[in-house]
Amino acid sequence: MLADIVDLLRCPQCSGVLTLEGGTVGCLSGHRFDMARQGQLNLLRGPAGANADTAAMVADRVAFLRTGHYAPIAELVATAAHGPVVVEAGAGTAYYLDAILSRLASGTTSPVRGIATDISVYACRRAAKLPRIGAVVADTWAGLPIRDGVADTVLSVFAPRNFAEFARICAPDGRVLVVTPLPEHLAEVRRTHRLMTVEEGKHHRLLADAQEWFVHDGHADLRYAIDLQPADLRHLIGMGPNAFHTRAAGTDEPLRTTITVRLDVFRRRHRRTMRDGTQRAV
Ligand SMILES: C[S@@+](CC[C@H](N)C(=O)[O-])C[C@H]1O[C@@H](n2cnc3c(N)ncnc32)[C@H](O)[C@@H]1O
């Protein structure tokens, strides 16, 4: 619920502390943001961009994730996450964040809480329905409206990564978990339906992007096969970036396909102030 996480947020205009009073969130400088009837808070500084998931894509994502085909991915991230505060950036419907918080909550009596951010209002509406989660509409590239050092885990699953921001919101002993597709991920679906392929060299770039702020603490690969029924296939195609480029045509046959994803774990670098006053990552 938003009320439970508002103390972890900051004003997108002035970075001031935010408080919630009578359905309105505001800072001391007078910036005001309305909490939507559905429970999410819009802290976008401008209108949502063209890359925000649409209502139809979000509905397809909900339907696909409900099949459990990606449950092993949720289990993997849940075993690697630490609490009590977990932030998922580009969270979509917050399927993975929900799995993490459920697992953390089952092992403790102290409160665990999560912030789901996404540029899509439709995705945030879904995320806002989940227990222990506050959903915030925000653009990962514009800077996250989250206070410095509050996140024990920052999670990014198939979503844009802004490591400078992840480092800022990460607690000193916090970690970042990133899930990305490996080249063979959904290869049969990509081939049969002529969809976008996973870029070569993507993983190398991920490590390079992170290294100024984070130490790479290893990775875990997951590989398994799933049998997609025609409806699953339509939802899978409809929920992804391909939905912007293609219509799901000819999806009448069940299809066996491979799931191959990588979880990378990053630990925050500590910075030491040198004698000449400069800072160096250690
Ligand atoms: C492939 S989906 C992944 C969603 C979720 N992590 C999952 O795996 O179910 C990518 C998500 O990133 C969101 N997104 C795209 N660009 C974004 C941005 N600049 N800032 C925040 N979210 C963004 C989309 O709206 C979408 O929900």
Ligand SMILES: [Zn+2]
């Ligand atoms: Zn403000």
